[in-house]
Amino acid sequence: MALTAWVLYDFTAEPGNNELTVREGETLTVLDRNVGGGWVEAQNSRRQTGLVPEDYLQVGHFGSSEGGGSHVSNTTEQWDSRGHTSTRQATVEDDDGEWDDWDDQSVSSYRGSCHVDEDGGPSGRSAYGSSVKIPRNKFPFSKGPNPEVFLLAKPPANSRDRLPVYIGEVGPVWLYPTSPLDCVIADPRKESKLYGLKSFIEYQITPSTTNRPVNHRYKHFDWLYERLLEKFGSALPIPSLPDKQVTGRFEEDFIRMRMERLQAWMSRMCRHPVVSQSDVFQLFLTYRDEKEWKMGKRTAEKDETVGPMIFSMIEPEAAELDATHVEHRCEQYSQFTKLMDDGVRELLNVGHTHWKRCTGPLPKEYERIGRAFRNLSTVFNTSKYPGEETLTDALTATGTTYEEIAQIMKQQPNNDLHFLLETNSEYKSLLGCFPDIISVHKAAVEKVKEADRLVSAGKIDHSDRKSMNHRISSMSYSLQAEMNHFHSNRIYDYNRVMQLYLERQVEFYQQIADKLRTALSQFTTL
C-alpha cells in the first residue's frame, strides 16, 4: 500500500522537468520514495503525478509529535572540531532541485548550507537587493567557546599555509601573487541525470593560469563558498553567491544573469591574495579528474584551520600592537563598513526605484507621446489642404522618434544602471560580512583586556598572556591588510563602474538629443 505525504511548503514545478506543483497543506500519495536525488514521486488528489523534493514533504506521520518526518530529519546537530555548536537546517531550495551529488560526503555537507530567502520565496523577488543573502552569523565567536581557546591555541604544523602580512606603502598588506589570477565562466550547458529525469546547468570555468577548462554546477560553487566561508569567514569577507532559484532556473535570462554573477563572484575571489592561493580554491579551478576532485573535496572538508583558527596562520613582519591600538583600528573599520553599508543600500534603493520607472511608466509615456503625434499627423493628412504633407511627414517622423526613444529608454537600465547595481550589490554582500569579522575581533580584544585577571586567577600563565598579545596583534594586522585590500579594490571598482555608468548615460542622452535633432530637421523653417 502506498504511503501518504503532507506538503510542508509550496513548490512550483519546472515545466518539462517531470515535477509536480504542490501547495502547503496538500496531501499526496507517495508512488516512489526511492527515486533518488532527494526526490519523491507522488500523486495529488487530481491524480497528477510528478517529482516533489523530499524535504518539502512530511511522509507518513501526520501531525505526530515525534519529530516532523523527513523534513526535520535533515536537521542535524553538529559539534565541530572547534567545539562550536551549530544547528543547521536543511535548505528548502536547491540549485537544480536536487540534493544528490557524486559522493555522499558532499551531500551532507551541501545539505548543511542554509539559504533561507529574506523575502520568503523564490519567486517575486526583484532583480537586485533582496537577491543578496543575509550572511548568517556562521562563527558567532561570542556564542562559541571562550576566545582563549583560539587565543591560546597552538598554530597548526603546516607552515605552507602561513599567511604573511607585509608593511607596504599603504600599511599592512597581504602577500600578492606576482601574476594575478582570473578565470572565465562560459558555455552553460543543460545536462541530465537520473536517466534524464532531472536536469541541471553545468558551467565551464577556465582559469588564466592553466588555461584548462573545468566543469562545475552551481552546487559546486556553493560547496566552494561554504568551504571558503568556514575557513576564512572570521578574517575575510566571503560574499555570498548569487541566489538559488527553484523556478525559472532553465530560462535563458536567468542562466545568463546567474553566470554573470558567478563570474563576478569568482573574479573577486581570484583577485583576493589569500583566497586565490588557498588549496580549496586551487582545487576548484584546476582539478584534473573526478578522482582528484573527490580527494580534494574530502581533504578540504577535513581542514581544521577554519574559523578563528585562521588567525594562527597570520605572520606579520611588523612589531606587535597593543590591545588599545587593535581596538581603535577595529572601531574605525566597524564605523567605515557600517556607513558604507548605509550608503550602498541607499544607492541600491534609489537605483531599484529608478529602474522600475525607466523600464515602466517613463517609456510608456514616451510611446504615448509618439503615438499622439502620429495620430494627429494621420488626422491632419485627411485635410487635403495644399502643403499639408510638409507638416505631417515631419510630425509622423517626430512620433516615430519618440516611440524609438521609448524603446531605447526601456533597454537603457540594462546598459548602465545594471552594472552600477551589480557592483553595489556585490559590495552590499561584502559589507554584510564585516559585522561577524568585527565581532570576532571585539571578543578577542575583550578577552585580552582581562588577561591580567586570568593570570591572577591562575587560569593562564605569563607566557599564555604573551601569546594572547601576539595573537591579537596578528589579528589586527590581518584586519588591516584586509581593509587595505578592500579599499584598494573598492577604489578600483567604483572608479570603473562610475565611468562605465557615466559613459553609457552620456551615450544615452546624446543619442536622444541626436534623434530629436534629426526629427527637428524634418520640419520646414517657418
Place this chain on the structure above:
Amino acid sequence: MALTAWVLYDFTAEPGNNELTVREGETLTVLDRNVGGGWVEAQNSRRQTGLVPEDYLQVGHFGSSEGGGSHVSNTTEQWDSRGHTSTRQATVEDDDGEWDDWDDQSVSSYRGSCHVDEDGGPSGRSAYGSSVKIPRNKFPFSKGPNPEVFLLAKPPANSRDRLPVYIGEVGPVWLYPTSPLDCVIADPRKESKLYGLKSFIEYQITPSTTNRPVNHRYKHFDWLYERLLEKFGSALPIPSLPDKQVTGRFEEDFIRMRMERLQAWMSRMCRHPVVSQSDVFQLFLTYRDEKEWKMGKRTAEKDETVGPMIFSMIEPEAAELDATHVEHRCEQYSQFTKLMDDGVRELLNVGHTHWKRCTGPLPKEYERIGRAFRNLSTVFNTSKYPGEETLTDALTATGTTYEEIAQIMKQQPNNDLHFLLETNSEYKSLLGCFPDIISVHKAAVEKVKEADRLVSAGKIDHSDRKSMNHRISSMSYSLQAEMNHFHSNRIYDYNRVMQLYLERQVEFYQQIADKLRTALSQFTTL
C-alpha cells in the same frame, strides 16, 4: 437690527483684499448690504468681518420657497432680438471678484455670461485641460426658431459689414487685410476701486495699427468674447478666454499666465480676417476715451446681425452650390474637427501626465541619485586611504551633476511642454466651437431639403426657395473659407510649436549629455 444671511456656496477670501472666507450652510450677520459692486459686508459667528459676494448669499429668507433670495434674483429670462429664449444664471465667479462696471448696461450683460467650471470649483484645477471652458450651445439653432426664419430673412441694409468670399488657390477664402493686425498685451497693473476696498488687474493692449495703448480689465475681454461669440459664433469658432479665477488672482504666476493666454487669444483674433475687421473688435483695440468706449459698447450690444444672421452678410464670388454639395462638405469638416479634437485631447492627456512626472517623481529620483553618490563619496573620504580623493572628488562632482540635472528637469516642462500644451489647449477650445457651427449648418441643410414640400404646402413660394438655395450656398462658402483659414493657421501653428518643442527638447537632452560628460571627465582613466 442687522439682517442675517445664509451662505449658498463656499467662498475663499483673497488675502489682503478685505474679503471673508465662508462655507456653504454658514449663517452670517449682514453689516452693510449697500457696499456696492455686488458685495455685502458681513460678520460670521466667530465675529470676523469682511466682504462676501452678494450672489453667494441668501439674505433674510431662510428656506422660504419664494425664489432663493438675491441669488435667484440674478437669474433672468431673456427673449432676445432673434427670439431665442436663453436662461442665464449669474456666475458665481468673477474676474476680480466684482460684478460692477463703468456702466450698468455692461453689468447686466456681463452678469449674463455663465462660466460654470467643468470641475466644479476655482481651485484645484491643473494648469491645462480643465482650464478650457466647454463652450455652451449658445446658438442652438435646432432649439431656436425654424431655420427658415434665417434662410428667408432679408439681409441687413448696412453693406459695410458685407463679408466677401473669394476663390483662392486653396478654394474659398476670406478677404485678408493687406497689413496683418496684431497687438501686444503688457504691463499688468493692480488697480483699486470702491475707495481701495476692491482691487483688479488692468492690462495695457497696444495694437500694431495705431501703436496707441488702451487699457482693459479681464472683464472687458470677457465682454468682447461675448460680443464676438454672439455675432460670429454660428459661422466662426470663437475660442473661449482663459479661465476666470476667484482665489489667487493677484499672484504673480497667475497674472503672468493669464496675460500670456489673453495674448494668445487676442493674437488669434487679430489674425482672423473677419473678426479683426469687425467694429466691436476695432472698438476694443482703438477706442480713444471712455465716452467712445461706452458709446461703442452700446452700439455693439444693439447689433442685430448676430447668430445665424451673419450668413446674410456672406457674399461669395463663385457659383451657387447645391444642398448635396454643402452637406458633403459639412460632413467632411465635421469628421475632421471631431478626429482632430480626439487627437488633441490625447496629446493633452499624455502631456499632463508627462508634466506631472517631469516635475515630480523624476527630478526627485535624480536628486536622490545625486545625493546617494555624494553620501557615498563622504563615507569614502573617511577611509584615509592614499589616493582616495581621486575617486571622491569625481564622485561628489557626479552627485552634484545629478542634483543639477534634477533642477533642470523640474524647469524643463515650462520651457518646452508648456508651449505644446498651450497651443493644443487653444485648438481644443477652437475645435469645441465646431459642433455648434456644424449643427447650424445641418439644420439649414435639412430645411432646404424639404423646400419642395414647403412650396407645395404654400408655406414659401418659388422665390423664397431660390433665396434659401442662395443662402445655404453662402453658408457653405463661409464654412469652406473658415476651414481653409483654420487649416492654414493650424499648419503654421503646429509647425511653429513642434519646432519650438523639439528645439528645446534637443537643448535639454544635449545639456544633460554635456553635463554628464564633464562629470565623467573628472574620473581618472583606469
